[in-house]
Amino acid sequence: MAILIRRLEEHDEVENFDCGDDPLNNYLKRHAWTNQEKISIGVTYVAIDEGAPRVVLGYFTLAMASVPRETFPKKYVRGLPHYDLPLVLMARLAVERRFAGRGLGRALISEALRVSLRAADEVGCRCIVTDAYRDRIGWYARYGFVPIEGAAESGPQKMFLDLRTVRAALGS
């Protein structure tokens, strides 16, 4: 089985995708293509087996976002640049249930971080942020994501990863 990760294409088979989470399934089936090709707010990358190159086995979605400088509490803005804070939002990451536990998640997140580094090199960006389900916080923490304090106790946990950390992991 040779896994390839590439941009979502129009005729990819997504209707049978099931990661066990309805919002993540529905995003891929209903919104990913529109958001990527029609309104250009996020790009979805899919993992496929080269033997069945249309069947989506996992995916992640990246979008650019920024936090306006004036929204930060004044006490904390000293160390920040005098501009809005640009960041990459890893908006979704999911693996088909049948392929869970086979390293597909690791392949997806490492590709997401490589794409984020390229984006940062091209247009400038400090960090990557994701909303992690509570039961996935530990998984993201293994890759260096740090919880952003202050989230509601029941909702997803925002997590932060400095892109300098990712660059250091590449040994560059």
Place this chain on the structure above:
Amino acid sequence: MQIQGKQMAQKTGAKRIEAPAIGRPRKTKFQADLAPAEDRAVRLLKEELQIASNTDFLSDALALFRWAVSERKLGHKIVSESASGERKILLFPRLERVAPDLALPRVEIKWTKRELESLAELASAREADGPTDVLIRAMRA
């Protein structure tokens, strides 16, 4: 030609503002100087639409304009479609002024005050954390 609405029901002084009488809606006089070509266009439209008065003409035009503005404010496009399915999108510069932001795609993240504090602390760190072993293995694989 002058386009003129109904006469004001209540006259006011030149620089004096008076509250309208209760129960008697105030009507505003509207006057416009039209070029001959525009004058002809108005007369032709009134004939085609069988509109008798300038007041009714203005009222209908206003209703159409208000609708167009409200649609563009919502970010909707105004499209005409022919019987064969050919579509044309109305691009009217003044209308575009009311919906500039909606045309721009964007991703919004909702932050609590404490999250912003935490994010600012993390993002302003002089040095980033070192990579974990798992991250190193993943990135170098």
